[in-house]
Amino acid sequence: MTLAAWQQDFRSWLTDASEEAARRVGGDASRGLSVYQNNYRGQLIECLEHSFPQVRTLLGEDAFLHAVVTHINHHPPHAWTLDAYAYGFGDTLSVLFPHNPDVHELAWIENALAEAFVAHDAQPLPLDALASVDWDAARLRFAPSLRHRPATTNADSIWSALSANAEPPESEMLDEPGGLIVWRRQFVSCLKRVDAAEYEALLHLQENESFATLCDLLVERLGDADGVAKAGALLAGWLGSELIVGVESV
Template sequence: MKLETLQQDFRAWLTTASPDAAGRLGADAAAGLAVYQNNYRAQLMGCLETSFPRVHAWMGDEAFLAAAIAHVDSHPPHAWTLDAYADGFGETLAALYPDNPDLHELAWIEHAMSQSFVSADAAPLPVESLADIDWDAARLVLAPSLTLRAASTNAQDIWIAMNDDQPPPDSEMLAGAWGLVVWRRQFGCYLRQVDAIERDALVHVQANGRFDALCAWLVERLGEDDGIARAGELLASWLGNELIAGVEAA
């Protein structure tokens, strides 16, 4: 048997327990194969437990174990590091629990916080560098660690309480449209719930970047006076919280 074929059969056994692959590997190897597969699955389960401790606590042992087994059964590792294995677990939870948006958002927060921590660095902008910027031709560059999504539940309050080892509140639906923003500021990762205008403004900046286009979009949404005022408020907040990594000439 060629080494490549042996490797393919061994992978097929680990990921799917393929009886055909096991047969080609030999009857004498059955006991050893079971040990390898148990170790493989245990490592993947441990990776999910480590990556989603608050989701685990929120769901409980039995439900989390069942979800983790379902994920391991359908998602073999896709990268060279196990750190990446958690990438699709939120989608598995959404498929298993389609009517639990609190769980979907909690899983997103947990994963976004860990991804933000290992994202590329971005130095804070010196205040003096902003003095001579032509804002009519400026392009905002968001921090590489920033990620966001729509929010419909109080998952932020749940995550914060659990992170602080406090009893979490009951799950509740939010009134109106909101968003969740996660980013890293130097050595700390931050989570913030924002209103729909700020969420959509950040999406707009991600897609376009031009500050004048953002102002025009806000004026269209809020009217001239309120739109310009909100643009200034958002810019000041984003700069102060280091959500903006750079300002470039468009």
């Protein structure tokens, strides 16, 4: 048996408990391999427990453990670091709890906060740099830590309560869907729910960085005066939250 074949059999034993692979790897001592599989699965369980503490609290121990075991059975690690193992857990939760969007959004929040914390550094745009900006040609750059997704539930309120060891509110659908945004401000990962207008503006700027076209979009939606005022308010809020790290003129 070549080393590559032995390694493949050992991986098969770890990930799906292949008895045939175990016999090829360990021969008569194959029963002793169980200690490696237990350690392997134990580390993956600890990884997901550490990555999703609020999902664990919301679901309860039994339901969360069932979801974790299901995920481990179907999704072996795919990267060199265990930090990446948490990324696909939300997909498993979507399959297991198809009628609980609050669970899906809560899992996204926890994962996005962790991703934002280790994202590339970028300095927020200093306010004195705005004096010379040609806003008709300005293109805005957001912090590389920015993450976003649609919001349909009060998952952000649930996360805030659970993180503070408080009683969470009842899960409910939002009257008007909006968006969830996560980013890092200095050394703190931040979470905010935004309304549909701000979320649409963020998506527009990520696709087309032009501030002028954003103003045009908002004027079309709200009228001349209200559209320009909304664009100015959004820009001020993003600058104050340190979401914008660059303005370029083209």
